Amino acid sequence: GKLPKSNGIAWRGNSGLEDGKDLTDVKGGLVGGYYDAGDNIKFHFPMAYAMTMLSWSVIEYRHKYEAIDEYNHVRDLIKWGTDYLLLTFNSSASHIDKIYSQVS
Known part of the structure; x- marks a missing residue:
């Protein structure tokens, strides 16, 4: 997707926009x-x-993430992944009849 301005990897660009x-x-x-x-x-x-697993690590070790000033960053990483997963099925329907499980 379109990377946020907070992306810390200079060589990485937007991907899969289509x-x-x-x-x-x-x-x-x-x-x-x-x-x-x-x-x-x-x-x-x-x-x-x-x-x-990343979410669980934040639950268990939030204070460690905060101590190294990575708490907001790890939350953004989790949100990026989970927001995408929520797009892959018809979550607003009365029943789920489609899910996309591999995208390339």
Whole structure:
């Protein structure tokens, strides 16, 4: 997706800005999230696991993240991943009948 100004990696640029743009049942497309192992594909189960573990580390060690001034940064990282995952299914429907689980 379009990287925020707070991106601390100078060589990294925007990516996948067209993901899901042709899908009529996905509001806003499938932009965002994280690629898996440099493969240029977004696998959702590993991404969900990573967001869970990262969130758990913040719950357990918030004071450590705050001490090194990374608390807001780690929250932004989690939000980037979870916002993307929420785009991959019809969460506003009365029942979920579609989910996109791999995007490349």
